[in-house]
Amino acid sequence: MPCLTGFSNRFGRRSAPMGEFEIIARYFAPIAAPQALGLRDDAAFIAPPPGEDLVVTKDMLVEAVHFFAEDPPATIGAKALRVNLSDLAAKGAKPLGFLLGLALPSTVTEEWIAGFAQGIASDSQSYGIALLGGDTVRISGPITVSITAFGTVPRGAMVKRNSAKAGDVLYVTGCIGDAAIGLRLRLEPDAPWAKKLSPSSRKWLLDLYLVPWPRNILAEVVQHHAHAAMDVSDGFIGDLSKMMAGANLGADIRLADVPFSPATREAIALAPHLHEIALMGGDDYELLLAIDPKNEAAFLADMHDIGIPVTKIGTAKASANMVFRNEDGAQRIFTQGSFVHF
Amino acid sequence: MPCLTGFSNRFGRRSAPMGEFEIIARYFAPIAAPQALGLRDDAAFIAPPPGEDLVVTKDMLVEAVHFFAEDPPATIGAKALRVNLSDLAAKGAKPLGFLLGLALPSTVTEEWIAGFAQGIASDSQSYGIALLGGDTVRISGPITVSITAFGTVPRGAMVKRNSAKAGDVLYVTGCIGDAAIGLRLRLEPDAPWAKKLSPSSRKWLLDLYLVPWPRNILAEVVQHHAHAAMDVSDGFIGDLSKMMAGANLGADIRLADVPFSPATREAIALAPHLHEIALMGGDDYELLLAIDPKNEAAFLADMHDIGIPVTKIGTAKASANMVFRNEDGAQRIFTQGSFVHF
Numbered sequence: 001m002p003c004l005t006g007f008s009n010r011f012g013r014r015s016a017p018m019g020e021f022e023i024i025a026r027y028f029a030p031i032a033a034p035q036a037l038g039l040r041d042d043a044a045f046i047a048p049p050p051g052e053d054l055v056v057t058k059d060m061l062v063e064a065v066h067f068f069a070e071d072p073p074a075t076i077g078a079k080a081l082r083v084n085l086s087d088l089a090a091k092g093a094k095p096l097g098f099l100l101g102l103a104l105p106s107t108v109t110e111e112w113i114a115g116f117a118q119g120i121a122s123d124s125q126s127y128g129i130a131l132l133g134g135d136t137v138r139i140s141g142p143i144t145v146s147i148t149a150f151g152t153v154p155r156g157a158m159v160k161r162n163s164a165k166a167g168d169v170l171y172v173t174g175c176i177g178d179a180a181i182g183l184r185l186r187l188e189p190d191a192p193w194a195k196k197l198s199p200s201s202r203k204w205l206l207d208l209y210l211v212p213w214p215r216n217i218l219a220e221v222v223q224h225h226a227h228a229a230m231d232v233s234d235g236f237i238g239d240l241s242k243m244m245a246g247a248n249l250g251a252d253i254r255l256a257d258v259p260f261s262p263a264t265r266e267a268i269a270l271a272p273h274l275h276e277i278a279l280m281g282g283d284d285y286e287l288l289l290a291i292d293p294k295n296e297a298a299f300l301a302d303m304h305d306i307g308i309p310v311t312k313i314g315t316a317k318a319s320a321n322m323v324f325r326n327e328d329g330a331q332r333i334f335t336q337g338s339f340v341h342f
Numbered sequence: 343m344p345c346l347t348g349f350s351n352r353f354g355r356r357s358a359p360m361g362e363f364e365i366i367a368r369y370f371a372p373i374a375a376p377q378a379l380g381l382r383d384d385a386a387f388i389a390p391p392p393g394e395d396l397v398v399t400k401d402m403l404v405e406a407v408h409f410f411a412e413d414p415p416a417t418i419g420a421k422a423l424r425v426n427l428s429d430l431a432a433k434g435a436k437p438l439g440f441l442l443g444l445a446l447p448s449t450v451t452e453e454w455i456a457g458f459a460q461g462i463a464s465d466s467q468s469y470g471i472a473l474l475g476g477d478t479v480r481i482s483g484p485i486t487v488s489i490t491a492f493g494t495v496p497r498g499a500m501v502k503r504n505s506a507k508a509g510d511v512l513y514v515t516g517c518i519g520d521a522a523i524g525l526r527l528r529l530e531p532d533a534p535w536a537k538k539l540s541p542s543s544r545k546w547l548l549d550l551y552l553v554p555w556p557r558n559i560l561a562e563v564v565q566h567h568a569h570a571a572m573d574v575s576d577g578f579i580g581d582l583s584k585m586m587a588g589a590n591l592g593a594d595i596r597l598a599d600v601p602f603s604p605a606t607r608e609a610i611a612l613a614p615h616l617h618e619i620a621l622m623g624g625d626d627y628e629l630l631l632a633i634d635p636k637n638e639a640a641f642l643a644d645m646h647d648i649g650i651p652v653t654k655i656g657t658a659k660a661s662a663n664m665v666f667r668n669e670d671g672a673q674r675i676f677t678q679g680s681f682v683h684f
Contacts, residue, residue, distance in 0.1 A: 037502060040588055042429040042572060043399035043493075045500040048390045056474060057385035058441040058490060062481045087384040099400040101443070101488045132398060139404045141483025146443045148400060148490040151385075158387040160379060230384060246382055 020136045027117035033097060033130030044133040046097065046150060055093035055151040055158050059083045063142035068186065073112045075210045076145070077119025083233065084149035085127055086214035086285040090231040092159040092223030093151025095127050095216060100134035101146035108143065127216055157223055162246030164228035164290035166318040170251060171289045171299075171310050173215050175261040176236045180281020181274055182209025193271035201263035212285035217306060225291055225299040232284040237334045240313075241322050243288055250321035251314045255279065255332065259311040280334065290316055362478045369459035375439060375472030386474040388439065388492065397435035397493040397500050401425045405484035410528065415454045417552045418487070419461030425575065426491035427469055428556035428627040432573040434501040434565030435493025437469050437558060442476035443488035450485065469558055499565055504588030506570035506632035508660040512593060513631045513641075513652050515557055517603040518578045522623020523616055524551025535613035543605035554627035559648060567633055567641040574626040579676045582630055582655075583664050589632075592663035593656045597621070597674065601653040622676065632658055 029039045036044045048054050061080045063069050081098065088095055100120065104113075124131055129149065153159075164170075182205035185194050194202075214231070222229050228247065232239045236258060244251050260268070260278060268274045289310075291299050303310045324332045371381045378386045390396050403422045405411050423440065430437055442462065446455075466473055471491065495501075506512075524547035527536050536544075556573070564571050570589065574581045578600060586593050602610070602620060610616045631652075633641050645652045666674045 037504070040584075041433075041503040042575075043397050043433045043435070043500070045433075045495070046396040046398060047497060048396060050392070054388040054390060054396065055385050056388060056441060056490075056492075058443050058475065058477045058488075060443045060445055060477045060479045060486075060488060062445055062479055062483075064482055065480050091383075091385045091387075093385070099398060099490055101400050101402045101490075103402055103404055103486055133400065135400045135402050135488075137402045137404055138407050139484060139486065140406055141404075141486075142481060144402075144445055144481065144483075144486050144488075146400075146402060146477075146486075146488035148398075148441055148443075150398075153387070155389060158385070161383040162379065233384075242382075 023113055023136055027113055028100070028131065028134070031117065031121040031124060031131055033132055036132045039133060046132070049152060051155050052152040053155050053158060055088060055091045055153055056148065057084055057087040058146065058148045059087065060144065060146045062144050071210060073115030074119030077116040078123050078211045080145040080147050081120055081123045081129070082212050082214045083285065084147045085129065085216055086212065086231040086233070088149055088151035089214050089216045089219055090159070090222065090229045090287055091151065091153065092157065092219050092226070092229070093153045094219055095129035096150045096152050097130040097132040098147055098149040099132055102134065102136045103139035103144040104136065105139055105141065105143065153223060159222050159226050159229045161228060161230045161243055164243060164247040164249055164316045166249055166316055167293060168227050168290035168316040169293055169296050169312060170314045170316060171291055172232070172236070172259065172286055172313050173218065173308055173310050174286040175259045175264065176232065176284050176286060177264045177278025177281060178205050178208040178261050179212060179283035180277050181264055181267050182206045183281065183283065184274065184277060193267060193274070196270050197267060201266045204261065204263040205267065209283065212283065214285050215287050215308065218287060218308065221299065221302045221306065222287065222289065225295045225302070226289045227292055228290040230288050232286050232288060233282055235280040235282040236284065237280050237324065240288055243290070244316060244322060245320065247316070248320050249316045250319050250323070251316055252323045252325070253314045254325050256327045257311065257313050259309070365455055365478055369455055370442070370473065370476070373459065373463040373466060373473055375474055378474045381475060388474070391494060393497050394494040395497050395500060397430060397433045397495055398490065399426055399429040400488065400490045401429065402486065402488045404486050413552060415457030416461030419458040420465050420553045422487040422489050423462055423465045423471070424554050424556045425627065426489045427471065427558055428554065428573040428575070430491055430493035431556050431558045431561055432501070432564065432571045432629055433493065433495065434499065434561050434568070434571070435495045436561055437471035438492045438494050439472040439474040440489055440491040441474055444476065444478045445481035445486040446478065447481055447483065447485065495565060501564050501568050501571045503570060503572045503585055506585060506589040506591055506658045508591055508658055509635060510569050510632035510658040511635055511638050511654060512656045512658060513633055514574070514578070514601065514628055514655055515560065515650055515652050516628040517601045517606065518574065518626050518628060519606045519620025519623060520547050520550040520603050521554060521625035522619050523606055523609050524548045525623065525625065526616065526619060533613070535609060535616070538612050539609060543608045546603065546605040547609065551625060554625065556627050557629050557650065560629060560650065563641065563644045563648065564629065564631065567637045567644070568631045569634055570632040572630050574628045574630060575624055577622040577624040578626065579622045579666065585630055585632070586658060586664055587662065589658070590662050591658045592661045592665070593658055594665045594667070595656045596667050598669045599653065599655050601651070
């Protein structure tokens with residue numbers, strides 16, 4: 001549809017460094033799936049495998065809110081796709097395809113677009129998720145990326161967030177807190193703890209903030225063993241609380257059981273306030289899983305075969321009450337955006 | 343995922359007038375489909391009807407680019423949904439569901455959100471398209487709406503843009519140019535022609551700019567009779583040229599055949615330069631159809647039954663050459679954003 005700048009700039013394509021059609025033809029059409037029709041149609045079609053449901057999810061990323069303007073464009077592309085892939089993983093869905101919405105200010109360079117497309121293309125291949133279509137528009141504001149991702153599960157098999165059962169054993173994959181502390185490093189590079197951090201920990205944390213590693217390899221494990229699942233995007237404490245509250249359940253969580261990487265442990269040792277940032281910061285893209293205790297042994301055997309670490313963090317309880325405990329057994333109360341010791 | 347403002351505002355929900363979860367729970371969850379799981383999951387599932395393909399499309403709208411900040415929020419919501427519905431109509435697809443991505447600056451009021459949601463809810467009902475999920479994020483910039491819409495067609499039956507055949511008869515539904523002239527009225531309210539326009543024409547043009555009326559009622563007609571179709575969103579001349587070029591075809595078009603409403607004719611009579619704005623301005627959301635001449639009679643009979651006007655504008659020709667002619671038979675050359683008389 002036309003821009004409000006009206007007729008003479010309506011196409012916005014001669015004066016701009018690159019027009020919508022050139023961007024699409026040069027950078028996105030070559031990486032698109034056949035059913036995207038060369039991205040020269042206004043729609044694409046998906047022929048879902050017989051007997052399968054489509055799982056659909058949508059995450060938007062906004063410059064200066066979800067990434068920094070100076071981040072490498074390839075990592076912005078990768079992150080935009082991976083946060084959506086992570087949602088598919090949590091639903092037990094196999095990646096199928098995605099639509100890419102891109103709102104670009106006129107100041108964006110062709111080099112930026114090429115880098116962004118390269119990040120998208122590379123992950124599209126690695127994760128087996130095909131570019132099906134999208135929309136490119138002008139914005140007088142921050143770069144905004146809106147991805148809609150599609151996955152498939154056997155009919156009725158999508159794993160929900162709110163379907164945990166009392167007695168389920170709660171697990172989390174990988175480590176919590178790296179990306180959140182990586183973000184603090186970006187925001188407070190001159191903080192005393194930031195300056196004392198070892199170079200390898202620094203790199204680890206910064207890298208995991210830039211690009212997450214979604215757990216799509218676990219889709220079948222999630223599908224076979226989990227009563228409920230979600231990915232940790234808004235913070236471990238908040239997301240686990242949401243998952244339990246959604247099922248009218250609670251849990252008793254020993255905070256000492258929450259898995260941290262050596263880099264996050266080093267950072268917390270230097271600055272103890274980072275402990276709560278690790279727990280509440282988000283951007284982890286690890287999976288929270290509620291496992292039927294009957295399936296626990298099979299689940300752990302599968303996880304062992306795949307080689308992704310997983311940590312038991314508690315048990316879902318019938319009382320709708322979340323209790324988090326420090327190492328000394330004292331309860332710690334987290335509220336939205338703040339916390340209180342008891 | 344967390345915002346860059348970091349920990350203390352991470353949830354962004356206490357200080358903001360309304361938080362993401364409150365917005366979703368109060369305004370969008372009540373209008374969502376059952377498979378959206380109360381919008382309390384990160385994904386939704388679609389069980390496509392057996393033997394059907396899903397048609398997917400995505401259109402983004404940006405404040406100050408695709409709509410005015412002062413437009414009524416209900417019409418912004420309606421327009422965002424309808425431009426996507428129009429893409430489904432052009433593909434011959436029956437509306438099924440949609441995902442709503444909404445990037446909101448912190449200055450947006452609850453009243454605005456309520457109005458926007460009301461526009462979405464009302465059209466969701468009228469067009470039979472269910473809200474399946476979405477994402478709400480903060481933006482330090484313009485309101486940005488990103489909708490992904492899903493429709494269904496019998497397997498393999500999606501009508502493409504680039505599949506017209508030589509000899510196809512070219513039709514356009516409804517009238518061309520109203521929204522583009524409505525936009526000029528918004529941009530130049532004090533132009534002499536704008537002041538001379540009759541109140542009823544003025545209202546007609548402004549209304550059609552604010553909210554289009556997509557032709558979803560024609561989905562089956564498109565599916566049954568059209569070799570190729572697209573909706574006119576970027577301008578009649580440009581879109582028809584794209585549709586023909588995509589099939590390596592051309593056409594000889596008499597501009598006097600392009601259908602205009604009485605309001606657009608009145609405006610053009612007052613200011614002849616509006617003729618090219620009507621032809622090239624876009625936002626029409628009418629359908630361009632390439633009809634097999636064998637199907638023409640059946641097509642016209644179906645259109646007559648439905649009661650939507652349709653106008654023959656030419657015939658697709660094997661030579662990949664678009665020729666537009668004035669009433670005197672002289673060729674008129676349109677180039678991107680400008681035009682030349684011969």
